[in-house]
Amino acid sequence: MKAEILATGDEIRSGALVDTNSAHISQRFEEAGISIVRHSCVGDDPDILVSILKEISSRTDVCIVTGGLGPTSDDITAQSAAKAAGVKLVLNDEALSSVEEFFKTRKRLFSESNKKQALLPESAECLNNPVGTAPGFFLKIGRCRFFFLPGVPYEMRKMLSDIVLPRIEDLQGNVRTFCPKRTISTFGLTEAAVNEKLIGFSDIFKELKLGLRAKFPVIQIKLYGNGEDESYLNELLEKASTWISQKIGKRIVSISGSSMESVVGDLLCRKKATLAVAESCTGGLISHLLTNVPGSSDYFLFSGVTYSNEAKIRVLGISSSTLNRYGAVHEETAKEMAKGAQRISGATYGLSTTGIAGPDGGAENKPVGTVCIGLATPDTVLANRFHFSFFNRLMNKKIFAMTALDLLRKELLRT
């Protein structure tokens, strides 16, 4: 089966937006055992869109098209698809009721321009969008089965999983291939270093495919199996995970691809322990990450984002003599911050960050990228200093936050 992807929209064509949809679709198709032959992208020009749809319809069996299904005048995918297929654009009853239903359940006003989203090519089949206003549609043009999906990644991914991939599997027929996969998250090694530690993998696990993916600052190790014997593949993935665990050691955050914040949350839950945080340079990011995990209110009690010295003194009870003697960015200050957060909230653990995220504020002995991390445990209080060189405020905040959570993770694993 030959498959292609077509991304539409001036934003992607003009480079205002990087197309992440096509990579996601390719990955999911690869996992389902189907290689994508070609990706294309064109802008919101009806003539060009009609012509590329015809072109694809003459050479390919399946094509996923993203974008251009919205309510505005530059959303021209449905009309172009109708033209390419040589049919009329008509009001699709199912699409209309799906759009109306979406607005009704969300108590939002249904406007005339939303009605446009229910105009589909005459021979098209509506594909319901459970998480957005724009329904997708299925249409055969020439020999090719086209699935038209919204461009919003969240909506596209949901519809790809729920509707498109199961249908593709049906199309593939009796020979069912399985593509189980594993994601292993690591923190603290570069992509090149992870790669070096895994040399020899492909000699031992010839039937598996291995890939690395940097999701800054985490490096994910991806394992892909592909074959007809599902239980054999799962066994192989299990063995491969164990082999990788031995090679990477403590730098492995999760062998099931969980995020650092969920892993820390699970460890806290298991110990029936609670956590409070005092953040300076991370500015609330540690708290934001921790509270992204549903149920985090069970163990996350409090965070004080104390940007000013005044707040460090007033809220966390840092002594002004410590601040005067060592400055805000120092191990001693980090210790007092961690203890302060622990004390005022009554949490089992207190975690703190104080540092310089940049672009300004660096000094010769404390350059941008310096961070001191404090950790108050039930027994003691520790602090460590790190230096990173990313020269980017947001990257610094992310690596600071992740390093702090990783210290806590290791402490929770140790005790």
Added chain:
Amino acid sequence: MKAEILATGDEIRSGALVDTNSAHISQRFEEAGISIVRHSCVGDDPDILVSILKEISSRTDVCIVTGGLGPTSDDITAQSAAKAAGVKLVLNDEALSSVEEFFKTRKRLFSESNKKQALLPESAECLNNPVGTAPGFFLKIGRCRFFFLPGVPYEMRKMLSDIVLPRIEDLQGNVRTFCPKRTISTFGLTEAAVNEKLIGFSDIFKELKLGLRAKFPVIQIKLYGNGEDESYLNELLEKASTWISQKIGKRIVSISGSSMESVVGDLLCRKKATLAVAESCTGGLISHLLTNVPGSSDYFLFSGVTYSNEAKIRVLGISSSTLNRYGAVHEETAKEMAKGAQRISGATYGLSTTGIAGPDGGAENKPVGTVCIGLATPDTVLANRFHFSFFNRLMNKKIFAMTALDLLRKELLRT
């Protein structure tokens, strides 16, 4: 002049890697006044590569090809280009000395496989790569001028700037076109609602193109100009911005595309005012957003992320009778939180959120998606209750945080 981009390589085709090169090249071409008509991507398959090169050569004037110039066996771009052009692959002297020079100056070992990188199509012109081992090359196939560049973004970008774009400008000759653009950020209206308010735009501003982009929960309005008279286009964009401002009103966050958090930061700076935040359901996200802005330490003093009632009482000084009487999610509690943050930090403004981000924790009178936002000003304290229905924890956190910042923004604009 018609231009296209072709990305090559199995990593991009299979989705293991997101193609950021094509967006970058498109942007640079747009800035130079040339619209890219189409992007394509194919894998490391010689037949497919030869056939798409021929296809492009028959319809386009200029094409930028990235990837496949390395020393390994799956780097097949040069041989495929030779085949598409119907010429032989030969050792290019300039390419050879450029590769040798690169290794010499970096004191790295020159291996036989690197020599492969100097094999170029007979009629090609070598394009030196100052920052990597793989030289690029220029080759005319049919009517189309192809620039073959490495896939490593850093190397590709350098060669695009230094070699390709100056040549493209020469090709354009005297007629220089300009493509100025504007981004206007809005918050509080859906994409469809923004679209409806802008009906009539294209009748008045025929020479501009308008597009909407949802960057949840912000809707951006994008304006694109294209023509030879730069100052006329800028004037037109100015007029169009004013027209849009009148149509959208207070829902416009920035007419220069700035983020909500920078706009709030600028307003606080201009008033020499400071801010403290008390976050419950947003879990640190407001603080994280505010502190992403460089220089935010000038006005952002403190945030208390008080997930537990205990922390609300101990740190923010919320009275337990308020909590008992109204519960944690209530306007009265939000008011006390905002006042508490303001009081303990000495900030000019105190902003607070308390609500239910989900997926659990909802009740009949306070369903998931409910948020109470408090705002303490120098004169008074206000609170509002909102309900959103996104059924997704992270989306709820984002819309809660943005709604809170927007309330503060409007207050700062009013006074």
